[in-house]
Amino acid sequence: MNPTENDDMSIEVLLVEDSPGDVRLTQEAFRDAGKPVRLHLVSDGVEAMTFLRREGIYTGAPRPDLILLDLNLPKMDGREVLARIKKDHALKTIPTIILTTSDDEADVLISYQLQANCYLRKPAHWDAFDNLVKSINTFWLTKAKLPQQTQPG
């Protein structure tokens, strides 16, 4: 079990995604997955870093237990967001999963070089997308041990 700062056992997931359709599919797949997940949504890279650093309107934002990060994002690219997360001592232990349409081997390699915890390719079909989110849910939220919440330092 991975207790959070909150009293309940909800798992905080940050989804960094600019496509409204993919956001909707991800929300629905998590809702169906049977585990209490609180999904937070940001739609560009700058907003992702603002959320993670609890700046501006995100002062009260929870620390995510898991980050789902698209690579191609407005304002700040997902690769840059990933690099910043993994260079930040307070943030680098948060498992960060790349979830992208790109199948480019160079994107896969650079993501692992930048210490992505894993790389998943978004399937084009709804059923496969739904299954993928469920497998993220099963593996990362029920099998994997996530680090406990630590205060940013």
Place this chain on the structure above:
Amino acid sequence: MHRVVLLVEDSPGDVRLTQEAFHDADPSIELHVATDGVEAMAYLRREGIHAAAPRPDVILLDLNLPKMDGREVLAHIKENDDLKTIPTVILTTSDAEADILTSYELRANCYLSKPVQLEEFEGLVKSINDFWLMTVKLPQQALGG
């Protein structure tokens, strides 16, 4: 799809269980075993008898190992430009929060705690296969160097 897994594990019982569970999940998986941390690094660096060793697609790494601790093996893997892109999954009996945190700090790709019950252990190995070998997009084999 042919997949190579390096299991770094000193418990013969856990080695056997992991071999059997992978075999049940997919007999084509090529599982290599190193029983201590020094052997794991020799395998990964293709030294001595490991000169022709295939690069693993995924590493399963126990934390408590003879000769060189799993934490040190993990640190060596993730400090090496050639090896650091190999997903490295910690698979250990330890449930200690400090071990979980240290492993993620040392850039483990994921941390799994070994279940005590046989059926759960088999289920966990199946889920490693389903997720890491079937679902995740792994980096292509880089040319050695």
